[in-house]
Structure formats: structure tokens, C-alpha cells
Amino acid sequence: MSMDFTDQRLSYEKGALDQQSVPISPFELLNAWMNEAIEQKVQEPYAMSLATCGADNKPSVRIVLMREITDTGVVFYTNYESAKGQDIAENPNAEVLFFWHELERQIRISGSIAKIDAQKSATYFQKRPHDSQVGAWVSQPQSGEVADRKVMEQSFEQLQADYPEDTQVPTPVFWGGYEIMVNEIEFWQGRANRMHDRIVYTQENGDNWNTKRLLP
Numbered sequence: 004m005s006m007d008f009t010d011q012r013l014s015y016e017k018g019a020l021d022q023q024s025v026p027i028s029p030f031e032l033l034n035a036w037m038n039e040a041i042e043q044k045v046q047e048p049y050a051m052s053l054a055t056c057g058a059d060n061k062p063s064v065r066i067v068l069m070r071e072i073t074d075t076g077v078v079f080y081t082n083y084e085s086a087k088g089q090d091i092a093e094n095p096n097a098e099v100l101f102f103w104h105e106l107e108r109q110i111r112i113s114g115s116i117a118k119i120d121a122q123k124s125a126t127y128f129q130k131r132p133h134d135s136q137v138g139a140w141v142s143q144p145q146s147g148e149v150a151d152r153k154v155m156e157q158s159f160e161q162l163q164a165d166y167p168e169d170t171q172v173p174t175p176v177f178w179g180g181y182e183i184m185v186n187e188i189e190f191w192q193g194r195a196n197r198m199h200d201r202i203v204y205t206q207e208n209g210d211n212w213n214t215k216r217l218l219p
């Protein structure tokens with residue numbers, strides 16, 4: 004069954020982006036846009052599509068939650084033995100994408116990924132709700148096949164019995180954070196007539212960034 008969307012279009016008119024007035028650091032703009040998204044009540048503005056590509060040269064993309072913006076990049080948490088973890092082990096280059104319809108904005112961040120410090124991962128894991136911690140143990144290896152939902156539920160119940168509410172769930176060694184160390188960020192602001200604004204920051208060295216305007 005086919006569907007046709009060729010008559011569907013919106014005019015984007017909510018903002019503008021000017022190369023002359025953007026901050027020197029892309030992190031300043033990233034923080035400012037993130038704050039605006041929160042103020043405008045974008046639902047889960049920190050949800051981002053993460054694209055990876057392993058040795059098989061097959062790109063794959065999925066949503067993960069950004070948990071921190073650091074001075075060098077963005078951090079998310081996952082299972083190191085998942086399909087994305089395998090991709091990253093084979094090829095550290097990755098890109099993440101945010102799209103906020105409410106603000107007619109898109110942000111693309113590319114860079115190389117590395118595991119964060121295990122102690123920092125453990126601190127975050129221990130902050131998570133007890134049952135989410137249990138869930139991380141159930142989903143091992145994440146992306147592996149499971150016969151049916153009942154198997155997962157039984158495993159969840161067993162782990163809840165092993166680790167009641169008032170006990171500490173150990174941090175799995177197979178679970179933790181990755182940081183995408185940014186080397187390029189593109190900020191996209193939708194404009195009328197498809198004349199969108201695209202400003203891309205490219206890292207020169209250290210804290211020095213070049214900006215360019217790209218054709219939309």
C-alpha cells in the first residue's frame with residue numbers, strides 16, 4: 004500500500020541564524036538552543052539520533068538520550084555490547100542529530116566516540132531508578148535476540164528478587180557512557196521558501212573554531 008506526501012509542506016518562519024552574530028564557541032550556541040528548547044517545552048529535547056557505521060560499512064541509526072554537554076562533546080549511556088557498541092568498537096566516527104519541530108531547528112554533531120571514565124558511568128548508573136538499573140541487567144546483551152517477552156519478564160522478576168529495593172544493584176561492566184568528542188557542529192534554522200540558514204562550525208585546533216554558511 005503506497006502513500007503520497009508530495010502535497011504536504013510547511014513554511015518555516017520561527018527564527019534566523021546569522022554567521023556574523025553567532026558565538027565564537029559552538030558549545031555556547033548549543034547550550035543556548037538547548038535552553039530555548041527546554042523553555043519552549045520541546046518534549047525530550049535531549050533525545051538525539053545517533054548514527055554509527057561498523058566495519059561492515061552499513062550505517063545504523065537510533066535514538067539515545069544525551070545526558071550531558073561537556074566542554075568537549077556530548078555524553079550518552081548505553082550497553083557497550085549492543086549493536087551500536089560493536090559499531091563504535093570498529094569505527095569511532097559517529098554523528099548525532101537533534102530535530103526540534105517546535106523551533107524548526109536541527110543540529111548535527113559529528114566527531115569521534117570514546118568510552119567515558121568507568122567511575123563516572125557508575126555514579127550515573129547508581130543515580131538511576133532501581134528498576135531501570137535492573138532493566139539494564141535484563142537487557143544483556145542489548146540488541147541480542149530474545150525468544151519472547153516472558154523470558155525478559157522472568158529475568159526482571161528474578162533480578163528484582165536478587166536485588167530488593169533497599170539493596171544496591173551493581174553497575175554492569177558492560178554498561179556505561181560514551182562521549183562524542185565534537186569536531187563539527189551544524190546549526191540549521193528553517194526559513195521561508197526553503198532559504199534555510201545553515202551555519203557549520205569546524206574545529207581548527209583546540210578551542211579555535213571556523214564557521215561557514217552552507218547552501219540550504
Ligand SMILES: Cc1cc2nc3c(=O)[nH]c(=O)nc-3n(C[C@H](O)[C@H](O)[C@H](O)COP(=O)(O)O)c2cc1C
Pocket residue numbers: 050063064065066067068069079080081082085086087088145146
Ligand atoms: C526516546 C528514546 C530514548 C532512548 N534512549 C536510549 C539511551 O539513552 N540509551 C540506549 O542505549 N538506548 C536508548 N534507546 C533505545 C535505542 O533507540 C535502541 O533501541 C537501543 O539502544 C538498541 O540500539 P542498537 O541495537 O542499535 O545498539 C532510546 C529509544 C528511544 C525511542
